Amino acid sequence: MPHYHIWTIGCQMNKAESERLAARFEELGYSATKNIGEADLVVLNSCVVRQSAEDRVINKLHALRRLKKEKPDTVMAVTGCFVDSRIDGLFHSYPFIDHFFKAGGNPPWLEETGELAMPRRPAPSVYVNISQGCDNFCSYCIVPFRRGRERSRPVEEIVCEVGELVKRGAKEVVLLGQNVDSYGRDLSGKPGLADLLKILNGIGGLERLRFLTNHPKDMSGKLIGAIAGLDRVCEQINLPVQAGSDVVLKAMKRGYTVADYRRLVRQIREGVPGIAISTDIIVGFPGETDALFRETLDLLSEIKFATVHVAAYSPRPGTAAARELADDVPPDVKKARLAEIERLQEGVQGEMNSGLRGETVEILVEGRKRGRWYGRTRTDKPVFFSSDRDHYGKLVNIRIDNTTAWSLQGKITQELGEER
Numbered sequence: 001m002p003h004y005h006i007w008t009i010g011c012q013m014n015k016a017e018s019e020r021l022a023a024r025f026e027e028l029g030y031s032a033t034k035n036i037g038e039a040d041l042v043v044l045n046s047c048v049v050r051q052s053a054e055d056r057v058i059n060k061l062h063a064l065r066r067l068k069k070e071k072p073d074t075v076m077a078v079t080g081c082f083v084d085s086r087i088d089g090l091f092h093s094y095p096f097i098d099h100f101f102k103a104g105g106n107p108p109w110l111e112e113t114g115e116l117a118m119p120r121r122p123a124p125s126v127y128v129n130i131s132q133g134c135d136n137f138c139s140y141c142i143v144p145f146r147r148g149r150e151r152s153r154p155v156e157e158i159v160c161e162v163g164e165l166v167k168r169g170a171k172e173v174v175l176l177g178q179n180v181d182s183y184g185r186d187l188s189g190k191p192g193l194a195d196l197l198k199i200l201n202g203i204g205g206l207e208r209l210r211f212l213t214n215h216p217k218d219m220s221g222k223l224i225g226a227i228a229g230l231d232r233v234c235e236q237i238n239l240p241v242q243a244g245s246d247v248v249l250k251a252m253k254r255g256y257t258v259a260d261y262r263r264l265v266r267q268i269r270e271g272v273p274g275i276a277i278s279t280d281i282i283v284g285f286p287g288e289t290d291a292l293f294r295e296t297l298d299l300l301s302e303i304k305f306a307t308v309h310v311a312a313y314s315p316r317p318g319t320a321a322a323r324e325l326a327d328d329v330p331p332d333v334k335k336a337r338l339a340e341i342e343r344l345q346e347g348v349q350g351e352m353n354s355g356l357r358g359e360t361v362e363i364l365v366e367g368r369k370r371g372r373w374y375g376r377t378r379t380d381k382p383v384f385f386s387s388d389r390d391h392y393g394k395l396v397n398i399r400i401d402n403t404t405a406w407s408l409q410g411k412i413t414q415e416l417g418e419e420r
Ligand code: SAM
Pocket: 011, 049, 050, 140, 141, 142, 143, 177, 178, 179, 213, 215, 240, 242, 280, 281, 282, 311, 312, 313, 314, 315, 316
C-alpha cells in the first residue's frame, strides 16, 4: 500500500486543509506514515506569517532536497502560505518539488476528482472552513497576499459537510475563517455567521459549535445574541486585540480603538455571562515605545483574557508595515516584552483557573495524553482525568480538584448519554 506524509505548521486553517488532504489520499488508497522516509507522497503545508515559520519551511525544503536524491520516485508537493503567485520562481528555486499549489486549493493531480473528501472516522472535534482569504490588509499581515480576497463557502455546502461529519461521529465543529464576522458578505442574500450558526445548531448529534477568528471592528450584536441563545454554541470567543495602544492600532490599520474594544468586551460579557475571551497580541510593532507597550499590559490586566497568543513583530515582505515602517524595536526588547506578557498572563490564568476548584465542568473527551484522558470545557480549557474506561468522543462531567495556569485536573462524576 502506498504511503503519504503531510507536514503541517501554522494556523488552524492549515490543519483543516491538511485533514481534508489526508481524507482525499485515504480515499485514493494511501495510508498515513509518520516516517517521511517511507512515504511515496509528501506534502508540506507551510506557513510564512512570521520569519521564524518561514525559516522552518525552508529547513524542511532542504531536508526534502536530500530525500529526493535518495528516493527520486517520492512525489513532493508544497502548499500553504509559502506558495505565492510566482510559482515559476518557486520551481526555479526548488526544482526537486513536483507540485506547488495555493493554500486552500487542490493538488493539481486531484483537481478533477469531484466531491469534498471527508475522514471516514473524524475526530470528536473537527475544523470546517467557512471562508477563504481576507479583505482586511492589517499593515503587518501577509495572509491577504497569499490567500487572496475573502470568499465565503455557500451555507448549504457547509451545512451538508457538517451534517456528514456528525453522521460519521464528530461531536464538535470549529468553524474557521480569517474574519468570521464578514462571512457571507459576498454571497447572495448576505447570510451572516449568526444565520449559519442557527441552522447548524439544529443538526441532531452535534453537541458543540465554535468559530474563529472574530474581528473587533466587525463583530455584531446579532452574533452575541446567537452565542447567548443557541445551546450548542460554546461560551468562548477569539477576539484578537493585537495592541493596547491607539497609536499602535492605527499603525496596524486594525480599524478600531482601545475604547471600541473595551466597549465590545463589555457588551459580550453582558450578553453571555461566563464567556471566555481569548486574544492575540503582537509585541515590538514599529514605533512601540515602552510607554505604549505598558498600555497593552494594562489592558491585559484589566480585561483578564482566558488565553493570550503573543508574537514578536516580524516584518513580512510586501506588507504596508514592511514597506513603510522601520522595524525599530530591537530583538532583545521584543523578547523581553513577550516574556513580560507571558508572565502576566500566567498569573491571570492561574488565578482564574484556581477559582474553578470544586466546580463541575462538562468536557468533550478528545483522546489520551500522557496516560490520562484529555478534553476541553465549553470555554476551551484543557482538562485531564484518569479512568480505566473508554470515554473517547463522549461528553463527561468532571469535578475539578486541581488546577494550574495551563490546565485543570479532576475526577469523572458522570458520562452524559444520548438523552441530552
Ligand atoms: N485573522 C486573524 C486576526 O485577525 O487576528 C488571525 C490571522 S494571523 C494568521 C494570526 C496571528 O498572527 C495574528 O493574530 C497576529 O497576532 C499574528 N501575526 C500576523 N502577522 C504577524 C507579523 N507580521 N508578525 C508577528 N505576528 C503576526
